[in-house]
Amino acid sequence: MKSIIKFLIIAILFILNIHFVIAEPICEFDFFIYKNDTVQFHKINSYNGREDTNELKQSDYTLLFLDSANNIVDKIYLPVIFYVFDVPDGDVDSIPLSARKPCNSKWDTMNMLHNDKIIFTLNIKNLMCNEDRICNSYETYLTCPNDCPSGSKDGWCDNQNDDICDPDCIADTDSDCKEYIQSGVAKSIEESKQQTKEETKKSKLNINWLYISLPLILIFGLLTFIEIKRRKSHKEIMQTRQQQNISALRNYVKEQIRDALIKNNYNNQEIEEIFRRLE
């Protein structure tokens, strides 16, 4: 009986321990720090993780997290050494640095200190959760659920089973996205069918229009051809008539000349000789 109780106690402690180490929202701050105490903020990441248990206990550089009343909420000692092993002689003027801590809704301002002198300040409340009901900046479902409710596009897959497909998730991790993708595919197939139907309908309309217009085009072409032929024929007739008139006029003039020559006692031989010379 004692061994059973002992086993149960160990089991409960084990479960409690598992619960204790369950991942929690972690906020990670990335910077570039320069030797001349210039600090360049890079970004804030938030994710589910575990608190760093190997934090430094002392350093010249510290990160202070203050609440809205300027009380210190959290403190991190930063491992700042301007030395890189894979660079010749190792000395560098700046180094990248990441500091992380469990996210805390009380945070308002973050100060970086070098030998107790503030070298950098950041209003992290504005960046991480400004409570304006708009999901933007570095806000996520983890750090600011009021501004970024489940399913928000915030760079974090929340995996909530809430009938909302989080656009940051892939289908394997958010079951809502499977249904979304399936409905999306079905919708796509339906749209494709509808498009095919519309194209077929349009094609039929075009063919019907061709059936109606083709005879009209042929009739118009035939009438045009007949008109051109008629005009050509009329022109030829007019030219022939003109030639005939000219010929008749020439014969008339020739007979007048002949009569005149006869009256002046020219014989036929002399008259023909004159006409031959005129031609």
Ligand SMILES: [Ca+2]
């Ligand atoms: Ca916001």
Ligand SMILES: [Ca+2]
């Ligand atoms: Ca999301």
Ligand SMILES: [Ca+2]
């Ligand atoms: Ca979801």
